[in-house]
Amino acid sequence: MITLVLASSSPYRRELLLRFKLPFDVFSPDIDESPYIGENAKEISVRLAREKAFKVAPHYSNSLIIGSDQTAECQDQIIEKPNTHELAIKQLQLLSGKVVTFYTSLCLLNTQTKKLQECVVDFEVKYKELNLEIINSYLLKEQPYNCVGSVKSEGLGITLLDYIKGEDPTALIGLPLIKLSNMLRNESVTF
Template sequence: MSSQQIVLASTSPFRRELLQRLKISFTTANPETDEAVLDGETPPQTALRLSEAKARAVAANYKDALIIGSDQVAFLGDQIFGKPGNHENAVRQLQAMRGQTVNFFTGLCLLNTQTGKAHVCGVPTLVTLRDLSDEEIENYLKLEQPYHCAGSAKSEGLGIALIARMQGEDPNALIGLPLIALCEMFRQEGIRIL
C-alpha cells in the first residue's frame, strides 16, 4: 500500500465530508484556481480541465502526494448554471431549470505528484427539477440560501425537495465528489480503501 499523502484540493466542506466517508487520512489545500470558462469550451471540458487545474495548483507544495481535484458544471443545452452568488441570480437559475433536466457534470482528477500521472474522468448526473412555482423557489432560497452551489440547490439538504428524479452512476457526484470513480483511481495508485 502506498504511503503517499492524500490531499483534497478544495475548501468545500461538502467535498471534505464526502472524502471522510472513505475513512482515510487526508489534508485539504486551497487550489485558488480561476474558474472562468474558456472560449469554445463545452461544460464537460470545463469541469475536466478545472478538476485537473485544481489538483495541479497545489502540487508544488506536495512532492509525494496523491492530490484530488474536482469541479462541477451544471448545464442545460448551451446554458451554464454556475454559482449564483446572490438571491436574484439564484431565482433566475431555478426559474430557468424548473421542469427541465439539467446535467450536473462533475470532473474528477487524482494527480500523483511523484510520477506526474493524472487520472481524469467525468461523471454526469441528470437531475430533473419539479415544475416549481415562484413561491416554492422563493421559500427554498430563503431557507437554504445555496448561493455558492452550482445550479442554486443543495441535494444533500432541502434542495432534494426541488427534484423530481435523478439519473447517474454515483449519488456522491451530485454533491461534488464522485467517490466510486475516486475509489477506482485510488486502486490504480495502490491505495486500498478496504
C-alpha cells in the same frame, strides 16, 4: 507514506472525502474558474479539475492530489453557482420544469510518478415546475448560493426535483466517490 490531498475549498467535497476514513490534507488551489471562449460545460469541468490538482502539486511531494470540479448545462446554456439570493431565484426560475446535465470531473495526480487519472461523471436532473413561493421558501431555508444549479440534492433541495439519473449519487454533491475509490486503489491505497 504517501499523503492524500484534496485540492478544493469546497466544504461539500471535504465532507464527502471524510467517508473514506483516510487522513488527508486540504489545500485551496485558488484558480480562475472563468470559462474559455467556446468551452462547453463538460470541457470546463475537466480543465478545472486538472488545473486544481496541478496548482496544488508543487506544495506536496510524494502525494496523491485530488482535483474535482462541477459544472452543469441546460439547453446549451452553462449553469454556474448563483452566489446571491437574487441570482438563485433567477436560476431556479430558468431551470423550472427542465432537465439539467451536471458534469463532475475528477483528477487524481500522483506527484511522485506524475501518473494522472481522470474521469467525468454525468448526472441528469429534472427540476419540478417551481413557482416563486416554492423557490423563495427553499432558498431561505437552505441558502444553496455556492451550489451549481441552486440546489442541494443531499438536503431539502431534493424536494425541487422530479428525478435524478446517474451512476454515483456523490457525484451530484460534488465528488464522485465510486470513481475516486477505484483511482485510489490503482495507487495501492487501502481502505
